[in-house]
């Protein structure tokens with residue numbers, strides 16, 4: 457097989473960059489020459505990986521790019537706080553096309569893998585006569601659900617936000633309510649995100665297929681549906697996080713930890729196995745002060761030990777006064793608060809962790825699966841309501857806290873009683889032992905998938921095989 461050179465083009469958000477870097481490590485470990493095009497704010501982790509021996513190429517491109525009206529300090533999705541900045545950020549991502557094409561011209565790769573949020577890369581790849589693979593950063597399950605939701609539009613047949621409807625035609629019967637869908641999606645009039653999503657659909661025409669950070673044993677019926685019913689090409693090559701080595705998994709992901717890792721480990725070591733609830737809502741979901749106070753009350757009333765990662769919202773001044781007065785003192789010894797970035801994989805992998813309260817971002821969900829930890833799902837936005845269904849109804853390794861409203865900032869909906877109930881159910885409820893058993897099963901399957909001869913290993917082989925014999929349709933015609 458000829459040596460491939462693949463260029464990865466991630467979007468500017470931790471939840472998108474982290475798995476792309478892991479994909480680069482996977483590709484290089486399998487003999488593929490790999491280059492990442494990163495903006496300065498996201499180049500650091502790539503450089504760190506290079507320093508620790510991964511032979512990954514790096515091309516840095518300015519962000520905001522030339523011609524953009526985005527303020528210079530805005531480097532990532534999670535810094536966006538106003539609609540005006542959303543428009544400017546999306547425009548800035550479009551303006552990356554010129555500089556990225558200059559880099560592609562120089563590198564002459566065989567293939568690009570681009571983030572879904574950069575749909576123009578489909579045209580760029582076509583210009584260079586190479587295949588474009590797209591990375592949605594989500595599961596086949598949620599890709600199937602979002603495609604079917606778009607095709608069937610079952611939410612049009614209900615008369616209120618809370619009236620349930622079934623999304624049919626899938627391997628499981630799944631119920632939703634309209635308030636779980638993104639409001640921009642339901643609006644008739646054009647808006648920034650609607651426009652972006654129609655560009656994303658349009659770019660599918662010029663896209664060779666999708667690489668998926670997941671594994672066949674986790675969602676086999678949905679990969680089959682994606683291919684056979686929706687007619688898409690996809691390769692499950694994950695879990696990508698297992699492609700980093702142990703040390704990297706435990707400390708070097710995304711940003712610097714806000715807590716000393718030894719201190720965190722010592723705290724966990726002092727706890728009994730399966731006794732601690734880990735609570736973290738990813739890199740960009742934020743909670744209002746009122747919702748944080750309800751969460752605090754619920755965790756305290758549950759009586760369980762916990763680690764809670766608290767981050768201030770974009771427009772909240774100070775992390776220190778977000779929690780109720782006296783809360784930290786009262787829970788001392790029982791609750792560890794991390795303000796900022798947590799070493800999530802290190803925590804999840806610790807035997808003391810008994811449950812994971814997650815916003816159900818796909819990376820966090822997969823990390824929970826790989827750690828074999830049952831989850832309390834608390835979706836907030838993006839495709840998180842779909843990921844929740846996978847965990848609670850298909851895998852049956854978790855319970856929902858009950859949030860039914862898609863929101864950019866979690867501001868209502870989950871009271872302290874719901875938190876207490878979910879924690880009790882997952883830690884002590886009748887089905888807890890079975891959920892834990894199932895979670896351990898998927899943990900084992902995840903490891904098997906990436907081993908030589910495993911499903912993801914073979915899937916990447918098949919993809920490499922295809923790419924090495926690829927001939928672009930136009931080139932083919934010319935010849």
Ligand code: UDP
Pocket residue numbers: 470471472474709710736737738739740741765796797798799800801816817818819820821823
């Ligand atoms: N993460 C972390 N520490 C934190 C918060 C998040 O390491 O304090 C990592 C987490 O392990 C995951 C990623 O950031 O890999 C978040 O991605 P996810 O898809 O779960 O959610 P998003 O941030 O995109 O909403």
